[in-house]
Amino acid sequence: MARRIGFLNFKGGVGKTTLAVNIAASLAHDLDRSVLLVDCDPQSNASIWLMGHRWDQLRPEDSVLSLLNGQSSVLQSIQKAVLRGEDGQPLIRKLDLLAAKNELLEVESRAEGKVPYFFQFYERLSGQFPAYDYIIFDCPPSASRLTKCALFATRELYVPCNPDELSRQGLTMLNSVVQDFQKESHYQSQSIPGYNRAQVRGLIVNSIKPGAKYDSLDDLIARASSLKKGSQLFDDKAFTINVSQSILASRSAHTHLPLTLDRKSSTIQEEIRNLAQHIDSRGDPDVHP
Ligand SMILES: Nc1ncnc2c1ncn2[C@@H]1O[C@H](COP(=O)(O)OP(=O)(O)OP(=O)(O)O)[C@@H](O)[C@H]1O
Ligand SMILES: [Mg+2]
Numbered sequence: 001m002a003r004r005i006g007f008l009n010f011k012g013g014v015g016k017t018t019l020a021v022n023i024a025a026s027l028a029h030d031l032d033r034s035v036l037l038v039d040c041d042p043q044s045n046a047s048i049w050l051m052g053h054r055w056d057q058l059r060p061e062d063s064v065l066s067l068l069n070g071q072s073s074v075l076q077s078i079q080k081a082v083l084r085g086e087d088g089q090p091l092i093r094k095l096d097l098l099a100a101k102n103e104l105l106e107v108e109s110r111a112e113g114k115v116p117y118f119f120q121f122y123e124r125l126s127g128q129f130p131a132y133d134y135i136i137f138d139c140p141p142s143a144s145r146l147t148k149c150a151l152f153a154t155r156e157l158y159v160p161c162n163p164d165e166l167s168r169q170g171l172t173m174l175n176s177v178v179q180d181f182q183k184e185s186h187y188q189s190q191s192i193p194g195y196n197r198a199q200v201r202g203l204i205v206n207s208i209k210p211g212a213k214y215d216s217l218d219d220l221i222a223r224a225s226s227l228k229k230g231s232q233l234f235d236d237k238a239f240t241i242n243v244s245q246s247i248l249a250s251r252s253a254h255t256h257l258p259l260t261l262d263r264k265s266s267t268i269q270e271e272i273r274n275l276a277q278h279i280d281s282r283g284d285p286d287v288h289p
Contacts (some may be wrong), residue, residue: 002132003284006198010177011170012141013177014066015160017045018249019275020138025083025258026276028095029133033133033280037080037123039100040064041149042141045253050082061262067098067124067148067149068117069109074098083258093262096132104145119188121149143177146282151178152185154198158283160206163214168223171203175231176255196286200227200234204275207245208288210267234284241278243271 005241007020019038027033039046047063048055061069066077081090082097107117108126128135137150159174161167189195203224205217227234246268252259259269 001136003131004135004153004155006137006139006157007160008139008157009159009161010141010173013273014162019160019204020136021046021049021260023276024136025092025095026260027134029092029260030208030273031280034094035134035136036096036132037136039096040146041100041130041138041210042102042104044100044102045066046138047223049253049256050097057101060101063099063101064104067121069099108207113143117145118152118185122153124155149182151198152156157198157200158202158204160204161199162207163205163217165216168216168220171223175227175233179233201238204243205238206243208242209245210225241275244268
């Protein structure tokens with residue numbers, strides 16, 4: 001059964017997509033895990049990164065919309081071994097993608113029916129749970145309907161943030177918005193045998209300049225520690241890990257290659273691999289609580 005992981009922060013530009021794509025690629029390439037990345041952000045950054053120019057031709061109905069439109073096939077919408085070389089050969093055999101398209105924005109203005117969208121999304125995606133070791137969600141920077149879909153389907157949350165005061169304040173908002181949604185979805189969660197709601201298992205302080213001193217970093221860590229002690233949303237063993245700032249992170253999106261495929265080794269490549277290894281070695285919270 002797939003471990004279901006979400007990269008979430010309502011704050012924009014903190015590195016959710018960079019980490020989701022690179023951790024997914026490292027799990028599949030370095031640790032031989034089968035991974036499905038689900039791009040829940042209408043901006044479609046993860047999909048463009050992994051599909052390159054093939055994304056332009058992708059029909060909206062073959063995107064995450066297939067989880068929300070009863071008539072389309074989820075399985076047929078999955079891009080198998082999504083990363084391809086120039087000759088079309090797969091570069092990471094076990095990395096699949098359920099892509100986003102900008103048309104996903106339309107989901108936000110739909111009227112809610114009797115069955116909420118997050119429940120439909122879960123039900124349709126759950127057919128894929130046995131097929132993967134990991135399902136990874138890249139979330140938009142808002143408490144949108146698609147974020148709720150990802151949240152309901154996620155068991156483990158990893159929160160990318162930056163070493164600044166706004167990120168510290170963002171943690172407070174994340175804590176209350178996610179818990180409000182978990183209350184809102186309590187009725188539906190009760191109807192799923194063995195359902196466990198999402199918990200924050202890690203805080204990833206991203207874009208740390210090597211050698212720089214950050215006045216706000218201690219405050220951010222202190223806020224995370226108090227949430228670990230006081231909030232049900234946070235696992236009391238949640239880790240905090242730093243990822244360096246590196247031009248290679250944005251270059252990697254530009255070349256459509258995740259960092260782990262970079263032939264030249266670098267600090268950030270090693271940090272991403274270590275983080276993937278760390279997530280993998282901590283195990284499934286439902287198997288090793
Ligand atoms: N460790 C890093 N070092 C340098 N640049 C980084 C790093 N992580 C992310 N970036 C850059 O920061 C920008 C924002 O990153 P990214 O798109 O991953 O954030 P996001 O949280 O997904 O944004 P959004 O909220 O819009 O979805 C990108 O240009 C990315 O290349
Ligand atoms: Mg993003």
